[in-house]
Amino acid sequence: MTSRGTKYWNSGAIPLIAPEILGNIIAEVADVGVVISETGSILSVLVNPANEAFRQLESWENKDIRTALTIESVSKFESRLAEFLEDNSRVRPVELNHTDGNNRWESPVRYSFHRIGPDGAILLLGRDLRPIAEMQQQLVEAQLSLERDYETQREYDTRFRVLMESTSDAVMFVSVLTGEITEANSAAVALLDRPLENLIGNQLSGCFEGRKRGDMVDALASQAISDQNKKMTVDLRGNGGTVEVFPTLFRAAGERILLCRLVPENQTSAKADALSHNLQALYADGPDPMVFTTDTGDVLSANDAFLNMIDVAHDINVRDRSLADYLQRGSVDFKVMAENAARAGRMRNYATKIAGAYGSPRAVEISVTKLLAGQNTIFAFVLRDANRAEVAHSRTHPANDESMRSVVELVGSATLKDIVAETTNVVEKMCIETAVELTMNNRVAAAEMLGLSRQSLYVKLRKFDLLNRETEEDK
DSSP: OOTTSSOGGGTTOOOOOOHHHHHHHHHHHSSEEEEEOTTOBEEEEEEOTTOGGGGGGGGGTTSBGGGGBOHHHHHHHHHHHHHHHTTOTTOOOEEEEEEOSSSSOEEEEEEEEEEOOTTOOEEEEEEEOHHHHHHHHHHHHHHHHHHHHHHHHHHHHHHHHHHHHHOSSEEEEEETTTOBEEEEOHHHHHHHTSOHHHHTTSBGGGGBTTOOHHHHHHHHHHHHHHOSSOOEEEEBTTTOOEEEEEEEEEEETTEEEEEEEEEEHHHHHHTTTOHHHHHHHHHHHOSSOEEEEETTOBEEEEOHHHHHHHTOSOGGGTTTSBGGGGBTTTHHHHHHHHHHHHHHSEEEEEEEEEOOSSSOOEEEEEEEEEEEETTEEEEEEEEEEOOHHHHHHHHOOHHHHHHHHHHHHTBTTBOHHHHHHHHHHHHHHHHHHHHHHHTTTOHHHHHHHHTOOHHHHHHHHHHTTOHHHHHHHHO
């Protein structure tokens, strides 16, 4: 307000502003200022120094503004200019897209119209809309991405529902953190004899007799990671039935979840004669150690009897380790067994020693069977404790017994030195015969087993007249 009480802008006290100063002011308050005639000819262009993208507009002076607009913007400009020339001072701003004529550069600008002189000059103050346009584009892309993710989620949710309802097994999903049932199919609803709304969100332990909230979920989680007897027998609350719960533990979105498959006990009893069930029970409870490995020797699974033999607490400690780590001759033993089993399908009574990290070596006999798991080859090993003397006796031939008797008969008729030399020859011959037999006449494997070079093995075969005999047997 002035001292006379009038508004400053209406008092006539505004000093005259130099053209260059006015131009600077306009350039600072707007991204671009364009002075045009009533016909649309560009008289002057003022560009905000901070907006480098509009610098090329300064070369469009003395041209028609329509040549700097896209086709769809020309009609919008002419319509809004006509309204302004009809003395409509409240004409709304218009959004125009500039182009360089080759469609290599396009920029949206929001223009407002202003009279600046009696000669008909019109000032267009423009605001760059590219930041807003970019933000709008990002919002559109984000919205489209959300919609795609939502459609994908709906698709997977539909597949999950169809799978849950089409399976005949009673299945439930349980949160390990809270112990609450999060999903259940119709078979589970029928088995538990409860409405679905009474299952979802309630405790799993509430469906069974004598089960505490945390103990049951913890026990199922422990069973799920043990790979041994992965089931729990529980009594249903209310109808008095008994079911076996088979848990599977997994993690989704950072939360641990139990997939529980419920099977009535009468159904599991009815399947007691099934071969798979019997084999699983034999593997878990049998006295003989059993190991399944890949074709390279990595342990896939091992039963408790094998773990007891090598003094290991849990099968997790041996899984993915090589079986050769526990054999006396390491990879040589495994290579001999694997090659023979791969060739013949099986190998019986391979004698060696086995030991864990802390136990002493133990003599064993190993039977190997080649199996196919889909397209992959695996080996099943069955181990038996063997007395060292029995193993040695089972590997000797009648000829060896005769040689030993001949050695004994030398006592009293030959010197000790001669008797020891004869005994050494007998033992050496027995070892070579045993190695050749175990490797099924594979001379390379036999040499590795005895710690000899291949040339040395052939020398000893000739020494004990075993080379010709093996050749005749091959024929």
